[in-house]
Amino acid sequence: xxxxxxxxxxxxxxxxxxxxxxxxxxxxxxxxxxxxxxxxxxxxxxxxxxxxxxxxxxxxxxxxxxxxxxxxxxxxxxxxxxxxxxxxxxxxxxxxxxxxxxxxxxxxxxxxxxxx
Amino acid sequence: xxxxxxxxxxxxxxxxxxxxxxxxxxxxxxxxxxxxxxxxxxxxxxxxxxxxxxxxxxxxxxxxxxxxxxxxxxxxxxxxxxxxxxxxxxxxxxxxxxxxxxxxxxxxxxxxxx
Numbered sequence: 001x002x003x004x005x006x007x008x009x010x011x012x013x014x015x016x017x018x019x020x021x022x023x024x025x026x027x028x029x030x031x032x033x034x035x036x037x038x039x040x041x042x043x044x045x046x047x048x049x050x051x052x053x054x055x056x057x058x059x060x061x062x063x064x065x066x067x068x069x070x071x072x073x074x075x076x077x078x079x080x081x082x083x084x085x086x087x088x089x090x091x092x093x094x095x096x097x098x099x100x101x102x103x104x105x106x107x108x109x110x111x112x113x114x115x116x
Numbered sequence: 117x118x119x120x121x122x123x124x125x126x127x128x129x130x131x132x133x134x135x136x137x138x139x140x141x142x143x144x145x146x147x148x149x150x151x152x153x154x155x156x157x158x159x160x161x162x163x164x165x166x167x168x169x170x171x172x173x174x175x176x177x178x179x180x181x182x183x184x185x186x187x188x189x190x191x192x193x194x195x196x197x198x199x200x201x202x203x204x205x206x207x208x209x210x211x212x213x214x215x216x217x218x219x220x221x222x223x224x225x226x227x228x229x230x
Contacts, residue, residue: 041222042220042221042222043218043220043223044220045217092159105218106161107160107161109157109159110157
């Protein structure tokens with residue numbers, strides 16, 4: 001089954017304790033992205049990756065890091081989480097990243113993070 | 117800066133009625149306008165999309181109306197059903213760039229009552 005998976009689905013942590021949210025897709029997609037969803041603010045892009053070893057900042061990158069060492073994986077790293085990073089996080093992937101036209105983004109099931 | 121403004125924030129419609137969600141954008145370089153549907157506990161999923169060279173696109177009960185001069189587009193759900201109850205996001209992107217970045221609206225929570 002073609003899908004984007006995220007782990008963990010739920011996480012409660014404390015301020016300053018480093019954490020990683022994993023994202024993996026099995027569709028051989030080039031483009032991957034992380035979003036956060038907050039009430040009243042919709043979905044905002046954190047980071048995106050055009051391909052392996054190519055990443056760039058989205059609209060709200062502060063406090064986050066990403067890496068893309070393999071095509072299928074795109075982990076989101078919070079090195080020192082703070083309460084304002086409490087949110088619902090989504091990973092997404094798509095076949096292409098532009099040039100030939102935009103492609104449908106496939107979203108994972110989400111990770112609900114609470115930082116105390 | 118909210119580049120895509122969406123309204124209303126929430127909407128209650130009776131079964132069989134028409135649901136209408138509106139979006140307005142500022143960047144005239146946007147050339148791809150998708151709508152995503154999100155059910156509780158799930159990630160968003162593409163519902164329908166339009167490019168600005170057409171004024172309307174229909175897929176089943178879902179229709180996008182696009183007004184390029186007004187920089188507005190809307191989603192119409194005809195014969196709304198309880199199964200349509202979800203959060204809907206409009207979005208916009210510049211598809212011919214080197215990076216297709218989706219800019220989302222703030223979402224509309226639709227509830228279809230019996």
